[in-house]
Amino acid sequence: MPDMGTMLAHWAERAGPHSDGALLPPHHERCLGCGLDNPHGHHLQVHRRGDGVVADHVFDERHVGAPGVVHGGAVATVLDDLFGFLPYLVGTPAVTRQLTVDYLSPVLVGVSYRIEATVTSREDRKVFVAATVSDFDERTVATSSAVFITVDVEHFARHGGVSGGSPTPPVADDHRDTGREGEMGQQRG
């Protein structure tokens, strides 16, 4: 388990307070949504705006689904990551428990979109959040809502770390030493 002091410092460093308009720090350098060191990432640049967060984002060819159209999973990734900045403003770490996306119009590769998210309500550990994705004619192309659950920093220490690496995946007993290096071996990468 990573050192708890390191985890606490990592959270404290990011949690702010952040002034209105400030560029918010990435979750960590390898984060798929906002980490600048992730070559597969979206490199989201997120600012605080009032009680919410906002990012302008252009999806590229790496994110294509149907020709010219952004893959729905890529849109969901960006929404989830943007929601993941609201805990900085709430003041406590939180993780996604449920994420819903309404795809109203195709999101297009190479077009700039504004994505805005805010906290709509709180109930004990539950933080309800909502977001919109709009083009620069202010036409809403997607909306999203999510339920985040507040956690303590130990949650992150328990399940991995903040250095950017992934914990070694557990190997299921029934696939150990079978000599079947076919499908399962390849899937596990």
Ligand SMILES: CCCCCCCCCCCCCC(=O)SCCNC(=O)CCNC(=O)[C@H](O)C(C)(C)COP(=O)(O)OP(=O)(O)OC[C@H]1O[C@@H](n2cnc3c(N)ncnc32)[C@H](O)[C@@H]1OP(=O)(O)O
């Ligand atoms: C050190 C800091 C590092 C910082 C790095 C930050 C990185 C962030 C990166 C961000 C990247 C982007 C973000 C990411 O990608 S975050 C990554 C994706 N998310 C996860 O990995 C979370 C995985 N899930 C869990 O770990 C657990 O399930 C958690 C901890 C979330 C809850 O497990 P736990 O066992 O503790 O709680 P519970 O299951 O009893 O539920 C709790 C409460 O919630 C209610 N509930 C459940 N569902 C719903 C629903 N649909 N509508 C309304 N309510 C709902 C439920 O009834 C209950 O209510 P109540 O009975 O208590 O009243």
